[in-house]
Amino acid sequence: xxxxxxxxxxxxxxxxxxxxxxxxxxxxxxxxxxxxxxxxxxxxxxxxxxxxxxxxxxxxxxxxxxxxxxxxxxxxxxxxxxxxxxxxxxxxxxxxxxxxxxxxxxxxxxxxxxxxxxxxxxxxxxxxxxxxxxxxxxxxxxxxxxxxxxxxxxxxxxxxxxxxxxxxxxxxxxxxxxxxxxxxxxxxxxxxxxxxxxxxxxxxxxxxxxxxxxxxxxxxxxxxxxxxxxxxxxxxxxxxxxxxxxxxxxxxxxxxxxxxxxxxxxxxxxxxxxxxxxxxxxxxxxxxxxxxxxxxxxxxxxxxxxxxxxxxxxxxxxxxxxxxxxxxxxxxxxxxxxxxxxxxxxxxxxxxxxxxxxxxxxxxxxxxxxxxxxxxxxxxxxxxxxxxxxxxxxxxx
Amino acid sequence: xxxxxxxxxxxxxxxxxxxxxxxxxxxxxxxxxxxxxxxxxxxxxxxxxxxxxxxxxxxxxxxxxxxxxxxxxxxxxxxxxxxxxxxxxxxxxxxxxxxxxxxxxxxxxxxxxxxxxxxxxxxxxxxxxxxxxxxxxxxxxxxxxxxxxxxxxxxxxxxxxxxxxxxxxxxxxxxxxxxxxxxxxxxxxxxxxxxxxxxxxxxxxxxxxxxxxxxxxxxxxxxxxxxxxxxxxxxxxxxxxxxxxxxxxxxxxxxxxxxxxxxxxxxxxxxxxxxxxxxxxxxxxxxxxxxxxxxxxxxxxxxxxxxxxxxxxxxxxxxxxxxxxxxxxxxxxxxxxxxxxxxxxxxxx
Numbered sequence: 001x002x003x004x005x006x007x008x009x010x011x012x013x014x015x016x017x018x019x020x021x022x023x024x025x026x027x028x029x030x031x032x033x034x035x036x037x038x039x040x041x042x043x044x045x046x047x048x049x050x051x052x053x054x055x056x057x058x059x060x061x062x063x064x065x066x067x068x069x070x071x072x073x074x075x076x077x078x079x080x081x082x083x084x085x086x087x088x089x090x091x092x093x094x095x096x097x098x099x100x101x102x103x104x105x106x107x108x109x110x111x112x113x114x115x116x117x118x119x120x121x122x123x124x125x126x127x128x129x130x131x132x133x134x135x136x137x138x139x140x141x142x143x144x145x146x147x148x149x150x151x152x153x154x155x156x157x158x159x160x161x162x163x164x165x166x167x168x169x170x171x172x173x174x175x176x177x178x179x180x181x182x183x184x185x186x187x188x189x190x191x192x193x194x195x196x197x198x199x200x201x202x203x204x205x206x207x208x209x210x211x212x213x214x215x216x217x218x219x220x221x222x223x224x225x226x227x228x229x230x231x232x233x234x235x236x237x238x239x240x241x242x243x244x245x246x247x248x249x250x251x252x253x254x255x256x257x258x259x260x261x262x263x264x265x266x267x268x269x270x271x272x273x274x275x276x277x278x279x280x281x282x283x284x285x286x287x288x289x290x291x292x293x294x295x296x297x298x299x300x301x302x303x304x305x306x307x308x309x310x311x312x313x314x315x316x317x318x319x320x321x322x323x324x325x326x327x328x329x330x331x332x333x334x335x336x337x338x339x340x341x342x343x344x345x346x347x348x349x350x351x352x353x354x355x356x357x358x359x360x361x362x363x364x365x366x367x368x369x370x371x372x373x374x375x376x377x378x379x380x381x382x383x384x385x386x387x388x389x390x391x392x393x394x395x396x397x
Numbered sequence: 398x399x400x401x402x403x404x405x406x407x408x409x410x411x412x413x414x415x416x417x418x419x420x421x422x423x424x425x426x427x428x429x430x431x432x433x434x435x436x437x438x439x440x441x442x443x444x445x446x447x448x449x450x451x452x453x454x455x456x457x458x459x460x461x462x463x464x465x466x467x468x469x470x471x472x473x474x475x476x477x478x479x480x481x482x483x484x485x486x487x488x489x490x491x492x493x494x495x496x497x498x499x500x501x502x503x504x505x506x507x508x509x510x511x512x513x514x515x516x517x518x519x520x521x522x523x524x525x526x527x528x529x530x531x532x533x534x535x536x537x538x539x540x541x542x543x544x545x546x547x548x549x550x551x552x553x554x555x556x557x558x559x560x561x562x563x564x565x566x567x568x569x570x571x572x573x574x575x576x577x578x579x580x581x582x583x584x585x586x587x588x589x590x591x592x593x594x595x596x597x598x599x600x601x602x603x604x605x606x607x608x609x610x611x612x613x614x615x616x617x618x619x620x621x622x623x624x625x626x627x628x629x630x631x632x633x634x635x636x637x638x639x640x641x642x643x644x645x646x647x648x649x650x651x652x653x654x655x656x657x658x659x660x661x662x663x664x665x666x667x668x669x670x671x672x673x674x675x676x677x678x679x680x681x682x683x684x685x686x687x688x689x690x691x692x693x694x695x696x697x698x699x700x701x702x703x704x705x706x707x708x709x710x711x712x713x714x715x716x717x718x719x720x721x722x723x724x725x726x727x728x729x730x731x732x733x734x735x736x737x738x739x740x741x742x743x744x745x746x
Contacts, residue, residue, distance in 0.1 A: 109533070118495065118569075119569075122576060125576075134481075135481055136533035137536075137538065140627075141535070150626070150628040153625075153627035157512035178548065193487075193491060196490075197490065199502070200502045252530070254520040254526050260508055385517070
């Protein structure tokens with residue numbers, strides 16, 4: 001296929017590992033990263049489980065070698081850590097040698113620091129340096145600076161579908177000749193703000209999340225960052241780059257149904273998947289694995305399941321990996337893009353943990369064990385508040 | 398390749414509803430500047446309106462005006478840029494978390510605090526299931542949205558796209574900005590031409606544009622090209638020259654340069670460099686009319702589109718003495734604290 005956008009590097013940090021390899025090992029050995037919350041003090045400690053990265057901000061600062069007077073928030077640090085891995089993995093040594101961009105997504109931005117110091121800023125001038133780190137764009141600028149990148153830098157925030165949109169925009173910019181290379185993904189840290197927000201919506205589970213299960217009680221929030229390096233066919237050829245996989249299809253649609261709930265029939269999800277198939281030029285029957293959005297909320301899994309049944313005559317092997325990582329919001333589609341590439345590279349379907357009872361509305365059974373099978377195409381769904389629905393299709397290299 | 402035309406504009410600003418840059422009177426900017434809220438009752442049911450965030454309401458109003466003016470009913474994408482989103486609701490929710498120690502919270506403020514609320518609410522209202530995106534990249538959030546629309550109209554099979562930029566003022570965020578000197582304080586001298594004090598005169602507003610590949614009787618201008626970036630790879634002069642050359646233009650063929658000057662003494666040196674390069678060129682400014690905020694540059698695009706269509710150059714926009722002989726090519730330059738740069742190139746149709 002012409003113009004295929006190549007993935008030449010990836011990096012990730014999540015509650016199941018600080019590297020791509022650690023994440024892969026956790027996935028195939030069914031080792032979830034869901035735990036009690038330790039690094040944030042909240043009244044809800046005993047009522048929630050989270051996908052928390054067990055590194056303190058001080059440890060992250062050390063890992064990144066940041067100067068003492070830095071103004072990186074946790075979101076920026078996780079992002080910089082994963083983005084740097086991706087750049088190294090793609091063996092990029094001179095980042096600005098070709099037109100290189102960064103498209104990062106986040107939903108909380110610097111909220112984790114704002115909520116810590118808010119209303120105390122006037123008493124503690126030493127914290128005031130973080131005031132201007134609150135805005136979402138600051139995290140992307142920080143990551144770009146950390147990588148030494150000068151060029152197109154963008155930040156996308158479409159709630160839980162954000163990183164899928166970052167990947168989509170990056171692919172489109174390469175296809176249309178605006179960039180030669182782009183680092184795409186997302187980063188979000190846990191925060192009291194999102195914990196309480198999701199709590200008020202009553203979609204947080206008080207135990208381990210169980211995607212696509214009849215008795216699912218809601219989601220576990222998580223934190224993570226992941227980035228892919230996308231490069232044009234020309235750069236790949238000229239630099240003889242090793243290609244991990246290709247981004248071959250993407251679609252974006254809006255459910256236009258409700259600010260926070262998905263429509264009963266999964267209209268937006270269907271439209272996003274249809275557009276992705278049109279773009280990829282393949283048929284649904286060619287998909288070997290679906291990495292579902294599967295947040296384990298009653299509403300999402302029903303709506304997504306119905307959408308899958310509308311699109312696929314026979315739904316291929318599928319799973320949600322959110323039982324491993326929790327729902328990492330704006331980073332979710334990025335970590336799941338990494339898992340999709342790992343699925344292609346290893347011909348491996350990752351298990352949907354904690355599934356026991358099929359939903360009564362339909363007969364959809366996710367894979368519950370790692371399955372070795374030939375995989376040529378992976379479809380990954382991501383849906384968010386505001387009706388934002390996005391689908392990505394990845395192809396084997 | 399297809400073209401990208403501005404066919405409709407809607408705006409809510411600190412100026413009176415229905416304000417035109419050709420009006421004689423303008424409200425002078427203060428250290429803090431609230432938008433003049435239009436009547437929403439024709440567009441939004443009162444019960445809904447009471448709960449809706451200010452940013453959402455301003456955007457629905459401006460989006461509606463832009464679509465109406467362009468006679469556009471079916472945008473194939475809704476793309477919004479915002480620096481901080483509905484920050485008033487973020488504050489409300491955070492205040493409630495702290496004051497009530499994480500108890501008795503209600504979801505409304507949390508839901509509206511999500512950055513993509515504006516684009517989502519417009520989609521809901523229009524029942525528009527098309528591509529829906531929200532950019533949150535500081536001072537070029539709006540230009541990110543414009544770029545996305547530009548690329549899609551040029552290269553993809555789309556004809557009509559709605560884009561906009563919106564930001565709100567919220568009280569505690571303002572006071573935090575005061576602590577770090579980002580904004581003007583009460584009594585600070587506000588001088589756009591010779592800034593002597595630090596900080597910007599903070600404001601709010603929503604500016605929306607109906608973009609199309611089709612030129613109509615109402616077309617304002619063509620968006621010829623734009624560049625969005627975090628930092629200069631080469632020096633400013635050669636970067637601007639290369640951008641103009643790519644579009645078969647030069648410093649001398651730019652009829653008006655529109656500067657995002659924001660009365661901040663700290664930020665003035667960058668614009669001074671641009672002024673030096675465009676010494677002979679008529680230089681315009683607009684933030685003395687709109688006030689300054691992350692997406693104020695969308696108001697700048699509105700001003701540029703209006704002068705190019707009307708071929709008149711109101712005295713109040715003049716940043717230097719030069720008077721254009723014709724207005725065919727306009728370059729807009731914006732940034733914030735030496736990042737979030739954007740160049741936008743407009744041409745007469």
